[in-house]
Amino acid sequence: MNDNELLRETLAVTHGERGQAPAPGVEDVVVPLHLSSTYSIPDIDPDADLELLDPDAGEYLYSRLSNPTRNALEHRLAALEGAEHALAFVSGTAAIAATMMATVQPGDHVVAFEDLYGGTKTMLNRLLGEKLGVEVSFVDATDVSNVEEAMSEDTTLIWMETPTNPLMHLCDIEAIASVADEWNVTFGVDNTFLSPYFQNPLSLGADVVVHSTTKFLNGHSDSIGGAVVTDSDDLMDELAFLQRVGMGSMLSPFDSYMTLRGIKTLPLRMRQHEENAMEIARFLESHDAVTRVLYPGLESHPQHELAARQQSGFGGVLSFELDTDLDGTAEFLGNLREFPLAVSLGGVESLIEHPATMTHSPLSLTERERLGISNSLLRLSVGVEHVDDLLSDLDAALSVV
Structure with missing residues (x-):
């Protein structure tokens, strides 16, 4: 059986481990951490393009160009997404920026989900819009017709998150992929919230997928x-450049090593994240102090059927709204013990975040209110x-609301 026939639970643990021996006769069970910034080469070759050395053949020159630990991680990431x-980039933001720079030129047009992570919206508005003169149309992509109507002859990129942060809106990946094919544009999906374990946008027609591996x-x-x-050779070449x-935004060897180590337990963790999230979502939905719960795993979610169709699980992130004001929300947060108030998500520890004053604070009050x-x-998380x-912790804190 080759790796193409292995299931994700196995790929997460072993893919990329082989062929990483640090020396003849030494076979590490896990990929070693290669910290060297540079590598010796056997001889000079005036015809060689040293930036195109093949790391899979053990050819290395400089760790900015390629590193054995990062190379192993990149192979595993590709395998998990099929x-x-x-x-691998230095951050999720860098991965998104590189994808946009690879697919958009000054004067082009981008269609994007209006309910994106605040940092991504800021990037689209300031980096692409203000600095590069790119027109960006933000649409309610829960209805694919809004995406279709926003398309123009100048459109080169459709950019989506599904589910979105923090309102847990979904878009129909297959339907939007059809729009992208019809207009011959690149379709990108941020798959951070579900990971490759619960969703694979490439198999649904997307051209490129990004992750914040931080999560x-x-x-x-x-x-x-x-x-x-991505599966695109041309896009891969531009992204690699x-x-x-x-x-120069490659992931460091140490962070590559840490991510490789974390991925080994991805399937186990994702199953437990989902199981816990489902119980908490049902608890919150039944509580008098909560006005709404946003979790695609609940049948009450307006896009529950879409989630069940294009995802293999519902993930470990949910949002909910309290029946109180800002002061009451702050009091609730102050009474929690097991949910630290912090940005980010996807760790083994639970976290809680207040979008209005944290991740989405760059947006104006009017824009936040418009988005909900x-x-x-x-x-x-x-x-x-x-x-x-x-x-128990949530129940105790809700008693003060």
Whole structure:
């Protein structure tokens, strides 16, 4: 059986381990951490393009260009998404920026989900819009007709998250992929919230997928990184140039090692994240102090059927709104013990976040209100602790609302 026939539970543990021997006769069970910044080469070759050395053949020159530990991680990321290529970046933001720089030119047009992570919206508005003169149309992509109507002859990129952060909106990946094919444009999906374990946008028609490896892929809140995954050889070439030369934004060997280590338990963690999140979502939905719960795993979610169709699980992130004002929300947060107030998500520990004053604070009050990000909206990243402890903590804090 070759690796193409292995299931994700196995790929997460072993893919990329082989062929990483640090010396003849030495076979590490795990990929070693290669910290060297440079490598000796056997001789000079005036006809060689040293930037095109093949790391899979053990050819290395400089760790900005390629590193054995990062190379192993990139192979594993590609395998998990069922893709041909993957590149590891210094952050999820860098991965998104590289993808946009690879697909958009000044004067082009981008269609994007209006409910994107605040940092991504800022990038689209300031980097692409203000600095590069790119027109960006933000649409409600829960209805694919809005995407279709926004397309123009200048459109070169469709950019989506599904589910979105923090309102847990979904878009129909297959339907939007058809729009992208019809207009011959690149379709990118941020798959951070579900990881390759619960969703594979490339298999649904997307052209490129990005991840913040900081989140579920690493899973332990101790490494920042990003990844771009694609089947396109041409896009891969442009992204590799940006990663290694144009932006120099490759992931460090140590963070590559940490992410490889974290991915080994990805399937186990994702199953527990989902199990805990589902119980907490049902508990919150039945509580008088909560006005709404946003979790695609609930039948009450307006896109529950779409989630069940294009995902193999519902993930470990949910949002909910309290029946109170900003002061009451702050009091609730102050009474929690098992949910630290912190940005980010996807670690083994549970976290809670207040979008209006944290991740989405760059947006104006008018924009937040238009999107539905109220002062009492909270986002939970549900960890893998015992769910009874998490429920008890939430119940106690809700009693003060």
